[in-house]
Each structure stands twice: as structure tokens, then as C-alpha cells.
Amino acid sequence: MGSKRQFRIWRGDEDGGDLQDYMVEVNEGEVVLDVIHRLQATDAPDLACRWNCKAGKCGSCSMEINGKPRLACMTRMSTFEPDETVSVTPLRTFPVIRDLVTDVSFNYEKARETPAFAPPADVPPGDYRMQQVDVERSQEFRKCIECFLCQNVCHVIRDHEENKPAFSGPRFFIRAAELDMHPLDTRTDRKEYAQAEMGLGYCNITKCCTEVCPEHIKITDNGIIPMKERAVDRRYDPLVWLGSKIFRRGETPQTSVTSARAAGPATPSTTRGGVHSHAGGSHDPQAEAQAQSGVNWHREVPHPTAPAVDERGKLPLTELTFDRAAAPSPFGDDVTFPLPPEHLNFAHPEQDKH
Amino acid sequence: MTTTTRIERHHYDVVVIGAGGAGLRAAIEARLAGKKTAIISKSLFGKAHTVMAEGGAAAAMGNVNPRDNWQVHFRDTMRGGKFLNNFRMAELHAKESPQRIWELETYGALFDRTKTGKISQRNFGGHEYPRLAHVGDRTGLELIRTLQQKIVSLQQEDKREFGSYDARIRVFAETTVTELLLDGDRVAGAFGYYRESGEFVLFEAPAVVLATGGVGRSYKVTSNSWEYTGDGHALALRAGANLINMEFLQFHPTGMVWPPSVKGILVTESVRGDGGVLRNSEGKRFMFDYVPDVFRKQYAETEEEADRWYTDPDNNRRPPELLPRDEVARAINSEVKAGRGTPAGGVFLDIASRKSADEIRRRLPSMYHQFKELADVDITKEPMEVGPTCHYVMGGVEVEPDSGAAVGHVRGLFAAGEVSGGMHGSNRLGGNSLSDLLVFGKRAGGHAASYADSLPERPKVAVQAVEAAVETALAPLQRDTGESPYTLQQDLQAVMGDLVGIIRREGELADALVRLAELRERVAKVSAAGGRRYNPGWHLALDLRNMLVVSECTAKAALERRESRGGHTREDHPAMDPRWRQVNLVCSLEGDAVQLARKPLPKMRPELIALFDRAELAKYLTDEELAEFDALAEEAGN
CATH class of the missing domain: 1.10.1200 (Non-ribosomal Peptide Synthetase Peptidyl Carrier Protein; Chain A)
Structure with a gap:
């Protein structure tokens, strides 16, 4: 039943490498990871590749298969044409260690920086009471298997090493969302923290993370957008703004987060994160400049960029596989314009200063 | 010597080898006791095999049925293990697991809830009442993530106090320990390598907790990941500790047998708990023919009664699909051998015709997605093809029940979780392993910490021992005449799968020992191509000797035990023998050779x-x- 199939696998390390061709036997019902294991047992015993459960539960075998971030254990060979060459490359957003193995320590560092669950002090173990409907929202995010495909595909850090220090990425936005929605978590500043310290504002909601999530977590719709919305509600509520204009007081509630990075002369008002102005759909250059000057990123603010193209001048596959021409709306497809003001998901950081 | 002086050295109070549920729980406890703790993880942090556990964690909280209590749980555990369990471990486990589960909630775990807002509990094979705390069918993931996040929160505390996340608890990811180092009969440290760089690392520590999991990679059809090469079992043996009950391996009755992309992957027992039934190729619901006498009273005799149980468990007996795992595995094996199996050598597990598609998707979301995506099988539309797959080893390091300290000629060595033996007797009930991890992980971590405190001075690592460890580790890379580690692993899997598998015979077991001796010669000469950086061939070559020595223990003990009990089935001795119940088979190492001894079981109070x-x-x-x-x-x- 087996047939010989053409594989191109990236071999190398941080000093460089290239795609190597292999002809390898493929049997009915196999997945890409089966084929990689066969290669290890035959032609390439030292081919480096992470895997554990081979069942889509541990998130170890993340790689890019024909350019698309996938779990190798969940990519069936039957999804390719019989004569199609399958190319396998390491995750691009993280430094290569060897072959298909990358250094994903970025994610563990971000995990360590995300404030942990804050249990209620007065509820003893065994007395926690929560309703199913209330835990389900957080449970969706706790399905995360930490494959880091969402991190890998995120435009903010893919090919933008310089954004990594200030940006935690979708995996940790849903961690923040999960804690924010946890019925018994006692911290009340999860959203503000995400905005101020995790770089939530960088996200321009292209939903690529949601698209690659093997657990089908609605990262953007259920995690990031609700986190952005309330952060914006608090910061930019027109009535509060008007009140502060009239009575010359009442800063909108500010984040009480203390930042390791913002230590020093930076004032709280400058650490409050902004949003890419283009994420809100604004094309007013003045507003853009204003938004950027109001935010202290401790580095040059990246300018809006067109989607990256590969060496053939084509868009990356996430866009290619989309069901229409051009990039998807950053607002999501279910949104019509003009937006009602209360749904605008961008902030004018300068607004409440006036 | 220059090689040893360049080795990275770390000093810790407690080194925990293994970063699954037991290891993380042990590390948390050691750190809470104020000890400087290292966690050594063979994979990335959070990828441990614990994530595979689906059904839940058994704890007699009585949230769903208030009649449940620790005594009932204890009884079920002893029954499941066919009374071969270390009674004290089963007792501690039944008493302490509710607290361990509740504790997880204070770490942030979110279990599914009852209507009154308590932790929901589900039915599972062998448990008299609904007892398994669960999160859909990804309970293991919840457990590992919760413990992982608790460790992060402790690191955040340390960062506030000492300025460094790693001040008191540090995770060494993708690091494999190849040797334990001793000072006389006391543990002095652990030696291993970083997978990423291939560089060696030495941990000097007076107390080591083994939490390395099981041995399943020695079998052809297994649900276990590459990590499960019996490292902890072998390390313990070589350090002078004993292994007990090594003949008892659990073959999960319902692993997928087709298609190959999912071969070995488990179909959780909850499929049967929620109404799934087993049928042979003739469409017959065959489990009614396989209810053993000891269980006759608790299990339904007709399909009608069995089907009523799902909605009215108090007035009906359980469906025979929910018999303990070994019974179900044996039944499937018999059906297949009698020619009533599927083409791929399994039987059908049918839930599609018994529950609505919506309900299946809601009750078994991971199952549904897993098979849809991994194999393009829609479990709401078609039955699954399942058969026995190597799943869990009951045997392991012989430990003091209360402390988890290894019994034998070594001090300072502790074990918890799958690598320890005794708790589950001859067979483990589903759901008891997640609670086992928590209960005995905590105990081992705590006792390792107090052991470290009790020492007047630290044991010293001998330079020669480190040099020998370096030499052993580098040997496969320096040879180019030996066989490929992959070939050797396949041959080992063939021997174990064919001759020491689910149904065993004297002649085959004796044959297996001969072949294992041959394999030992070949493994000693294994060579690995390539360099030291992230070289899976080299890693496998180093794991092979562990797999081999553990396989020898299993084969020897299986040959010796002339009865059938739990996870050990002898075709030539099909009955359970009460005299064998009084005996544990204890493996130890003398030089290179595995020694087998009989030891009486402790007597129940x-x-x-x-x-x-x-x-x-x-x-x-x-x-x-x-x-x-x-x-x-x-x-x-x-």
C-alpha cells in the first residue's frame, strides 16, 4: 500500500542550513510525523524533531508544513496530492536550534512574566463554588496545548524580533483573558495589565492566531477582543472624558500595574499602552502621530507595514488560503461600517490628557 | 581530567527528575518546604505524558453521590488491584486525594462543575460511585497546566523576594538524566545532558525524587510517548533500589488500531461510561460473555438492564463494558483470536448509534476532534476500531508508603507516580493515577526535603563516577561499527510485544529472556550517527539500556509468577492463586544481572x-x- 513520496526538510542549525530532499515511503492513514519517524529510522537518524504524544494533545511537534504552521502529528498525508512535494521547515518566529527544533524559550519567559492566579484569601480549599457556565469561558482558553503556533504566526513578532520584548503574544493574551474571566480570581487589573505590560495594543486582530490554533480556541474573538474592549472602555469613555474636561479632574481609572520595564522616570500615564492606530482603521496621519507620541514603548514604534511577502513575492499562506482576495478585515467579517462609537476598539491615549 | 572540569555544575537541595504531575507536585512541596529545588524535564516544560490522561482524577469527595467516602474508594482500589496493592498506599491515596484536588483549585484549576457549583464527578470503570473530577476529556492537561502555573507563581514570589525567578525552583527543560551518583549508599547527585546542546550537566544534591513515568516505549503498540523508556526504573535499580510488581503492565483495552496515524492512541473509558458499547465483527455486544465470577454480582446480565444503568445507577447493575481494564482487554483479545475481530485486529467501539451527535461532541469534545483531525474518523457517525494498547506499568520502585523513600541499598532516593510501585497492585483503576501523582508527589517532595534537612553533611560526588558517566554517554557517538538504535528499539519492541505482551506463556517468556540477553550484547555496541546537538538517535541509544534492563525485569517476573492476576495473564496458569497474592516479586541489580526475589506482602490492618x-x-x-x-x-x- 505504501508509495514513495518526495519530502523536502530543512536541515541545519543557527549557522545556516538548507532544504534537503528525501524520498520516503508513505502508507495509507499516516501523518507527517509518521513519515519523519520513518526518516529517522532510515535515512536521517539524527534528524532533530520534537514530539511527545503523537495525538495532538501536547503541542510539541509544531513546524511549518508547506509553509503553514501545523502540528506534524495532525497533518494527514491524505491532505496532499499524491505527487505533491511536502516541505517541512522549523517555526520561523523562533531561533533554530537544529533541523526542525527551535528555541521556544521566549514563550516560557513570557509565561513567567504573566501574573499568576490570585486565589481568594478567605475561601478555604474545598469551598470553591463556581457555576459551569462561568467556568466555561476560561476553560476554553485552558484547552491551550502550548504548541505556540499562534505565537509563530503572529505578525507582530514573526520577522519582527524587535517587538518581542514588549509583546507577549496571543498565547499569553488568552492566559490573561482566562484569568480575567476566572470567577474567583481576585486581581481586577488583568485587562489593564495586558494593555500596559503585555503589548495587547500591538495586536491588530488579523486572526491568524485563531486560524492556526489546533484546539480551535477563538483566540481573537473570545480572548483578545474582549480584553481590548474593556481596556478601551475604561480608558476612553466619552462621558468620563467630557466630565474630566468640564471639571478638570478625574483621570480615567489608571492601571496600577508596576512595570519592571517602566521602572525609572517613566510615568504611569506614558506606560498606558496604545493601539496601532491603523488597527482602528484610522487613516488620519495626525491621529496616528498623536497615538504614537502618547505611548512610551521604550523603542521605535513600528510603522504600519504591508503583509510580508515571501521570496516569490506572494503573500504568506494564511492569506492565500483565505476564501477571498486581499487581506481579511482586521475587524472581523461580521462587522459593518460605520462602527457605532462604543464599539470602536482603539484608544486615543492623548484624549483624556486635554 | 579536563572533561569533568568543564561540566556545568549545579547545587540543589532536592532534584526532581521528571516534570509530569508527580514531579511537579513533588517540586512544589520541596520548594514550599524552603528547599532549593530543580525540576529536570526530558521534554519541554508542560509537555509531560500526564497531558494524555483524559478521564479524570479519582477522589472520594462525594459531590455527586454523597455516599462516597475514602473507605469506598479504598475498597475499589484494592479490588481493582486484586488485593496485591500495598494497602497503606491505597489507604493514604483514598484519604488524601480529595484535599489534593481541592488544593488544585487554589492554584487556579477549573474543573467541570455540578449544579450546586461543586466539582463534578463522573463514573469510571471500577469505581462504585461517580468519583472522577474532570475537565471535559482533557483532565491531564488541566492538571499539568495548573501545576506548571503554580510553579510559575512560586517563581514570581521568589523573584519579588530574591530578584530571580530561579532563586529557589528552576526547571531544566529538555534535559535527560543518565546516571545517579552515589556517595556510599547515599544519593549525591544526578548526571545528565542537555538535549539542545549535548553538553553534560551535573546536579549535586542529597535528595533525588524520581518521577519519570513508565516504560511503554518497549512495546510495539503503545499510547506512551518517546520519553517512556523506564529511565527512573533503571536509575533506581542501578543506584541499589528495588523494583516490585514489574510483571504487571496495563494494556488499555481501547486503543485505536486503525488508521495507523492514531494507532495506540487511547479512546478514553468515558466513551464506555457515557454509553459506548463494544461489538465484534458479527455485531454482537460481546462483553456479557466475559463477566468473571468475582464481578458477577455487580454487573448487568442483559442489555436492557445495562442500558437502564446509565440513567438509574442505583437500581440497576453496571454494563459489563465498565469492567476493570484488564478484563475488557482480555475479552477483546479473545474475540480477535476467535476470528471475530476487525480487519485491523480490533473490535468496534460504538457510541455513534447510541448517542446523538450533539451529545457526543459535548461530552467527548477532545475525542471527537482528535479522531476527526488525526484520522478523518467521525465518531458521531461510525464506530471506532479499538484493541489493547500498552498504557501503564503498575510495577516500579519499591517505596516506603508514607514517604516515598526507595527501599533497598540506597538513601536519599524517593519515587512518586508511575515510576513507583505498589499503590495499584496488579492493576490500576482509571482515574487513580492522576490522584496518585498528587498524593504521592506531595509526600515524596516533602519527605525528600526533610531528608535533605536531616543530613549533617552533604554527600560528595566522586570524580571517577562523573568520568565514567561521561564515557558511557559518549560511547555510542564514538562507535561507528554498531547497529542503529532505531533497529534495536524495533527488535526490543517486537520481543516484548510478541512474547511478553498481554497474554503470556512460559515457553515464550523463557524465549524472551534469551532474546533480551542477545539484545543486551547488541545494545552494548550500539552506535549513533551525527553529533551531540539535539541528536535523537544518540538520545535513543542512551535510553535503550534503560528499556532493556526494565524489560528484563518484566520478563523475569512474568515468568516467575505462575498465575493470572490484573495486568499479568498467563495462558498456562489462567486462574488467580491466593498464595501468589501474598507475594511481591522484587527485582534488584547485582552487577549487571537482574536478580529476582520473593517478598511477602505487608498485612492489611x-x-x-x-x-x-x-x-x-x-x-x-x-x-x-x-x-x-x-x-x-x-x-x-x-
Whole structure:
């Protein structure tokens, strides 16, 4: 039943490498990871590749298969044409260690920086009471298997090493969302923290993370957008703004987060994160400049960029596989314009200063 | 020597080898006791095999059925293990698992809830009442993530206090320990390598907790990941500790057998708990033919009664699909051998015709997605093809029940979780392993910490031992004449799968020992191509000797135990023998050779044995033991 199939696998390390061709036997019902294991047992015993459960539960075998971030254990060979060459490359957003193995320590560092669950002090173990409907929202995010495909595909850090220090990425936005929605978590500043310290504002909601999530977590719709919305509600509520204009007081509630990075002369008002102005759909250059000057990123603010193209001048596959021409709306497809003001998901950081 | 001086060295109070549930729980406990703790993880942090556990964690909280309590849980555990369990471990486990589960909630875990907002509990094979705390069918993931996040929160505390996340608890990801180092009979440290760089690393520590999981990679069809090469078992043996019950391996009855992309992957027991039934190729629901006498009273005799149980468990007996795992595995094996199996050598597990598609998707979301995506099988539309797959090893390091300290010629060595033996006897109930990890992980971590405190001075690592460890580790890379580690692993898997598998015979076991001896020669000469950086061939070559010595223990013990019990089935000795119940088979290492000895089982305390009916005990105990029980009962009556 087996047939010989053409594989191109990236071999190398941080000093460089290239795609190597292999002809390898493929049997009915196999997945890409089966084929990689066969290669290890035959032609390439030292081919480096992470895997554990081979069942889509541990998130170890993340790689890019024909350019698309996938779990190798969940990519069936039957999804390719019989004569199609399958190319396998390491995750691009993280430094290569060897072959298909990358250094994903970025994610563990971000995990360590995300404030942990804050249990209620007065509820003893065994007395926690929560309703199913209330835990389900957080449970969706706790399905995360930490494959880091969402991190890998995120435009903010893919090919933008310089954004990594200030940006935690979708995996940790849903961690923040999960804690924010946890019925018994006692911290009340999860959203503000995400905005101020995790770089939530960088996200321009292209939903690529949601698209690659093997657990089908609605990262953007259920995690990031609700986190952005309330952060914006608090910061930019027109009535509060008007009140502060009239009575010359009442800063909108500010984040009480203390930042390791913002230590020093930076004032709280400058650490409050902004949003890419283009994420809100604004094309007013003045507003853009204003938004950027109001935010202290401790580095040059990246300018809006067109989607990256590969060496053939084509868009990356996430866009290619989309069901229409051009990039998807950053607002999501279910949104019509003009937006009602209360749904605008961008902030004018300068607004409440006036 | 230059090689040893360049080795990275770390000093810790407690080194935990293994970053699954037991390891993380042990590390948390050691750190809470104020010890400087290292966690050594063979994979990335959070990828441990614990994530595979689906059903839940058994704990007699009584949230769903208030009649549940630790005594009932204890009884179920002993029954499941066919009374070969270390009773004290089963007792501690039943008593402490509710607290361990509740504790997880304070770490942030979100279990599924009952209507009153408590932790929901589900039915599972072998448990009298609904007892398994669960999160859909990804309970293991919840557990590992919760513990992982608790460790992060402790690191955040340390960062605030000492300025460094790693001040008191550090995770060494993708690091494999190849040797334990001793000072006389005391543990002095652990030696290993970083997978990423291939560089060696030495941990000097007076206390080591083994939490390395199981041995399943020695089998052809297994649900276990590449990590499960019996490292902890082998390290313990080489350090002078004993292994017990190594003949008992659990073959999960329902692993996928087709298509190959999912071969070995488990179909959780909850599929059967939620109404799934087993049918042979003739469409017959065959489990009714396989109810053993000891279980006859608890299990339904007709399909009608079995089907009523799902909605009215108090007035009906359980469906035979929910018999303990070994019974189900044996039944499937018999059906297949009788020619009533599927083409791929399994039977059908059908839930599609019994529940609505919506309900299946809601109750078994991961199952549904897993098979849809991995194999393009829609479990709401078609039955699954399942058969026995190597899943869990009951045997492991012989430990003191209360402390988890290894028994044998070594001090400072502790074990918890799958790598330890005794708790589950001859067979583990589903759901008991997640609670086992928590209960004994905490105990081992705590006792390792107090052991480290009790030492007047630190044991010293001998330079020669480190040099020898370096040499052993580099040997496969320096040879180019030997065989490929992959070939050797396949050959080992063939020997174990074919000759020491689910149904065993004397001749085959003897044959297996001969072949294992041959393999030992070949493994000693294995060579790995390539360099030291992230070289899976080299890693496998180093794991092979662990797999081999553990396989020898299993084969030897399986040959010796001339009865069938739990996870050990002898075709030539098909019955359970009460005299064998009094015996543990203990493996130890003398030089390179595996030694086997018989050791009497500890005797259950009177108040514990009094929890059982005489009629039930009669199935397991010898006449003398029963006479003793009667005397006790009489005394109590007076």
C-alpha cells in the first residue's frame, strides 16, 4: 500500500542550513510525523524533531508544513496530492536550534512574566463554588496545548524580533483573558495589565492566531477582543472624558500595574499602552502621530507595514488560503461600517490628557 | 581530567527528575518546604505524558453521590488491584486525594462543575460511585497546566523576594538524566545532558525524587510517548533500589488500531461510561460473555438492564463494558483470536448509534476532534476500531508508603507516580493515577526535603563516577561499527510485544529472556550517527539500556509468577492463586544481572480488612488468612 513520496526538510542549525530532499515511503492513514519517524529510522537518524504524544494533545511537534504552521502529528498525508512535494521547515518566529527544533524559550519567559492566579484569601480549599457556565469561558482558553503556533504566526513578532520584548503574544493574551474571566480570581487589573505590560495594543486582530490554533480556541474573538474592549472602555469613555474636561479632574481609572520595564522616570500615564492606530482603521496621519507620541514603548514604534511577502513575492499562506482576495478585515467579517462609537476598539491615549 | 572540569555544575537541595504531575507536585512541596529545588524535564516544560490522561482524577469527595467516602474508594482500589496493592498506599491515596484536588483549585484549576457549583464527578470503570473530577476529556492537561502555573507563581514570589525567578525552583527543560551518583549508599547527585546542546550537566544534591513515568516505549503498540523508556526504573535499580510488581503492565483495552496515524492512541473509558458499547465483527455486544465470577454480582446480565444503568445507577447493575481494564482487554483479545475481530485486529467501539451527535461532541469534545483531525474518523457517525494498547506499568520502585523513600541499598532516593510501585497492585483503576501523582508527589517532595534537612553533611560526588558517566554517554557517538538504535528499539519492541505482551506463556517468556540477553550484547555496541546537538538517535541509544534492563525485569517476573492476576495473564496458569497474592516479586541489580526475589506482602490492618465482605475476601485470600479474618470478626463481635 505504501508509495514513495518526495519530502523536502530543512536541515541545519543557527549557522545556516538548507532544504534537503528525501524520498520516503508513505502508507495509507499516516501523518507527517509518521513519515519523519520513518526518516529517522532510515535515512536521517539524527534528524532533530520534537514530539511527545503523537495525538495532538501536547503541542510539541509544531513546524511549518508547506509553509503553514501545523502540528506534524495532525497533518494527514491524505491532505496532499499524491505527487505533491511536502516541505517541512522549523517555526520561523523562533531561533533554530537544529533541523526542525527551535528555541521556544521566549514563550516560557513570557509565561513567567504573566501574573499568576490570585486565589481568594478567605475561601478555604474545598469551598470553591463556581457555576459551569462561568467556568466555561476560561476553560476554553485552558484547552491551550502550548504548541505556540499562534505565537509563530503572529505578525507582530514573526520577522519582527524587535517587538518581542514588549509583546507577549496571543498565547499569553488568552492566559490573561482566562484569568480575567476566572470567577474567583481576585486581581481586577488583568485587562489593564495586558494593555500596559503585555503589548495587547500591538495586536491588530488579523486572526491568524485563531486560524492556526489546533484546539480551535477563538483566540481573537473570545480572548483578545474582549480584553481590548474593556481596556478601551475604561480608558476612553466619552462621558468620563467630557466630565474630566468640564471639571478638570478625574483621570480615567489608571492601571496600577508596576512595570519592571517602566521602572525609572517613566510615568504611569506614558506606560498606558496604545493601539496601532491603523488597527482602528484610522487613516488620519495626525491621529496616528498623536497615538504614537502618547505611548512610551521604550523603542521605535513600528510603522504600519504591508503583509510580508515571501521570496516569490506572494503573500504568506494564511492569506492565500483565505476564501477571498486581499487581506481579511482586521475587524472581523461580521462587522459593518460605520462602527457605532462604543464599539470602536482603539484608544486615543492623548484624549483624556486635554 | 579536563572533561569533568568543564561540566556545568549545579547545587540543589532536592532534584526532581521528571516534570509530569508527580514531579511537579513533588517540586512544589520541596520548594514550599524552603528547599532549593530543580525540576529536570526530558521534554519541554508542560509537555509531560500526564497531558494524555483524559478521564479524570479519582477522589472520594462525594459531590455527586454523597455516599462516597475514602473507605469506598479504598475498597475499589484494592479490588481493582486484586488485593496485591500495598494497602497503606491505597489507604493514604483514598484519604488524601480529595484535599489534593481541592488544593488544585487554589492554584487556579477549573474543573467541570455540578449544579450546586461543586466539582463534578463522573463514573469510571471500577469505581462504585461517580468519583472522577474532570475537565471535559482533557483532565491531564488541566492538571499539568495548573501545576506548571503554580510553579510559575512560586517563581514570581521568589523573584519579588530574591530578584530571580530561579532563586529557589528552576526547571531544566529538555534535559535527560543518565546516571545517579552515589556517595556510599547515599544519593549525591544526578548526571545528565542537555538535549539542545549535548553538553553534560551535573546536579549535586542529597535528595533525588524520581518521577519519570513508565516504560511503554518497549512495546510495539503503545499510547506512551518517546520519553517512556523506564529511565527512573533503571536509575533506581542501578543506584541499589528495588523494583516490585514489574510483571504487571496495563494494556488499555481501547486503543485505536486503525488508521495507523492514531494507532495506540487511547479512546478514553468515558466513551464506555457515557454509553459506548463494544461489538465484534458479527455485531454482537460481546462483553456479557466475559463477566468473571468475582464481578458477577455487580454487573448487568442483559442489555436492557445495562442500558437502564446509565440513567438509574442505583437500581440497576453496571454494563459489563465498565469492567476493570484488564478484563475488557482480555475479552477483546479473545474475540480477535476467535476470528471475530476487525480487519485491523480490533473490535468496534460504538457510541455513534447510541448517542446523538450533539451529545457526543459535548461530552467527548477532545475525542471527537482528535479522531476527526488525526484520522478523518467521525465518531458521531461510525464506530471506532479499538484493541489493547500498552498504557501503564503498575510495577516500579519499591517505596516506603508514607514517604516515598526507595527501599533497598540506597538513601536519599524517593519515587512518586508511575515510576513507583505498589499503590495499584496488579492493576490500576482509571482515574487513580492522576490522584496518585498528587498524593504521592506531595509526600515524596516533602519527605525528600526533610531528608535533605536531616543530613549533617552533604554527600560528595566522586570524580571517577562523573568520568565514567561521561564515557558511557559518549560511547555510542564514538562507535561507528554498531547497529542503529532505531533497529534495536524495533527488535526490543517486537520481543516484548510478541512474547511478553498481554497474554503470556512460559515457553515464550523463557524465549524472551534469551532474546533480551542477545539484545543486551547488541545494545552494548550500539552506535549513533551525527553529533551531540539535539541528536535523537544518540538520545535513543542512551535510553535503550534503560528499556532493556526494565524489560528484563518484566520478563523475569512474568515468568516467575505462575498465575493470572490484573495486568499479568498467563495462558498456562489462567486462574488467580491466593498464595501468589501474598507475594511481591522484587527485582534488584547485582552487577549487571537482574536478580529476582520473593517478598511477602505487608498485612492489611484489621480495621481496613474489616471494610470488606467475607464473601468477597474469599475470592482473594488463602484459607489461613480467612480463618484469621474470621477470628478478627469474632473478636469484634464480642
